[in-house]
Amino acid sequence: MIKSVKFEKSVDIKSKEVFFDEKKEILFLGRSNVWKSSLMNALFEKKDLVKTSSMPGKTRTANLFLVNNKYYFTDMPWYGFAKLWKEKKQDLDNLINWYLEERMQYIRTVVVLIDSKLWPQESDIEMYRHLLDMEMDITIVVTKTDKVWNNDIKRVISLCEEAFFWQTIHLVSAKKTIWVNELKKELFKKIVW
Numbered sequence: 001m002i003k004s005v006k007f008e009k010s011v012d013i014k015s016k017e018v019f020f021d022e023k024k025e026i027l028f029l030g031r032s033n034v035w036k037s038s039l040m041n042a043l044f045e046k047k048d049l050v051k052t053s054s055m056p057g058k059t060r061t062a063n064l065f066l067v068n069n070k071y072y073f074t075d076m077p078w079y080g081f082a083k084l085w086k087e088k089k090q091d092l093d094n095l096i097n098w099y100l101e102e103r104m105q106y107i108r109t110v111v112v113l114i115d116s117k118l119w120p121q122e123s124d125i126e127m128y129r130h131l132l133d134m135e136m137d138i139t140i141v142v143t144k145t146d147k148v149w150n151n152d153i154k155r156v157i158s159l160c161e162e163a164f165f166w167q168t169i170h171l172v173s174a175k176k177t178i179w180v181n182e183l184k185k186e187l188f189k190k191i192v193w
């Protein structure tokens with residue numbers, strides 16, 4: 001499905017670059033350290049095209065990756081990490097909101113990532129409601145499932161179903177490429193039409 005992928009550009013809050021670009025797009029959103037950038041690498045089958053880090057707050061710009069010369073898969077900065085740099089956080093939230101509004105027409109789905117160790121947090125639910133208000137298509141993905149026990153996975157699924165109004169919940173982990181491939185199929189269905 002993915003024949004080519006390359007880094008296209010970064011957009012930060014200062015540049016607030018206007019897009020005259022009608023390419024369809026998939027956004028990856030979630031709290032810091034939830035595996036946004038790593039999941040993109042897994043989908044691309046690349047080791048480190050998308051920069052990852054164990055230090056929270058690695059991604060500070062919207063990073064656009066051009067897939068098959070046709071679509072953007074975009075790695076977004078984190079939301080809801082109140083402990084670090086208040087001003088910076090405000091900048092990142094503004095960037096996310098501005099970006100969503102700017103690209104609304106072209107975004108085919110927003111992938112919202114939930115950490116299976118933390119369960120859905122207030123900031124996740126806030127973001128979800130905001131996306132619903134914007135009438136965005138939403139794809140919920142629970143990450144790091146290799147780090148929790150089976151019973152906890154069941155618990156996180158039912159908490160997600162409650163918090164996210166019975167959306168389909170996708171599970172992923174680094175060790176289960178089969179789940180990543182299923183997610184990839186779903187995302188392509190959404191972007192190709």
Ligand SMILES: Nc1nc2c(ncn2[C@@H]2O[C@H](COP(=O)(O)OP(=O)(O)OP(=O)(O)O)[C@@H](O)[C@H]2O)c(=O)[nH]1
Pocket residue numbers: 030031032033034035036037038039051052053054055056057058059060077078143144145146147172173174175
């Ligand atoms: N156990 C486990 N760890 C993972 C998995 N995927 C990623 N990680 C680790 O989680 C850490 C954070 O991953 P990133 O992909 O950089 O997270 P991010 O959401 O992009 O973080 P920010 O850019 O800071 O918002 C890295 O150290 C990864 O190696 C997984 O499936 N299982």
Ligand SMILES: [Mg+2]
Pocket residue numbers: 036037038051052053058059075
């Ligand atoms: Mg990142």
